[in-house]
Amino acid sequence: MALDAGSGPSHPVPMTGPSLAHRIRTEAHAIWFAVRDPRTPLLAKLVGVLVAAYALSPIDLIPDFIPVLGLVDDAIVIPLGVWLFEKLIPPALFAEHRARAEIETQRPVSWPGVLLILAIWIGVAWLIWSIVATSEYN
Numbered sequence: 001m002a003l004d005a006g007s008g009p010s011h012p013v014p015m016t017g018p019s020l021a022h023r024i025r026t027e028a029h030a031i032w033f034a035v036r037d038p039r040t041p042l043l044a045k046l047v048g049v050l051v052a053a054y055a056l057s058p059i060d061l062i063p064d065f066i067p068v069l070g071l072v073d074d075a076i077v078i079p080l081g082v083w084l085f086e087k088l089i090p091p092a093l094f095a096e097h098r099a100r101a102e103i104e105t106q107r108p109v110s111w112p113g114v115l116l117i118l119a120i121w122i123g124v125a126w127l128i129w130s131i132v133a134t135s136e137y138n
Contacts, residue, residue: 020075024055024074024078025055025105026098027082027098028055028082029056030098030101031048031052031055031085032056032101034048034089035048035049037093037097047085051082051085054078054081055078055081057117058117058118058121059121
């Protein structure tokens with residue numbers, strides 16, 4: 001049997017299925033849809049808001065630029081939150097929102113939305129810093 005010249009270490013095998021980042025974004029989006037659904041129980045809504053806010057926020061517990069540790073919080077905290085949320089909501093309801101989220105995540109990223117979130121976080125950080133800085137002199 002002859003070996004194909006195109007197969008080998010110089011030609012990496014393409015990944016199958018969505019990336020972890022895509023799956024996390026889709027799950028967070030599905031949770032966000034479910035939180036806004038009146039059929040979702042109140043406790044699930046509370047957990048869902050926390051999970052979606054954390055997953056969609058550009059601010060992490062451990063910044064992503066820190067090698068390995070920066071991705072650990074996303075790889076552990078968000079899936080645990082999704083798991084807990086799924087336990088609190090009817091499976092058919094979450095499947096409905098997951099399908100809608102999959103369609104929505106195929107759209108391009110909204111850069112004005114990203115800039116708005118960053119501006120809000122910068123504003124909050126500046127407000128906290130100004131309160132702390134002025135309290136040191138009083």
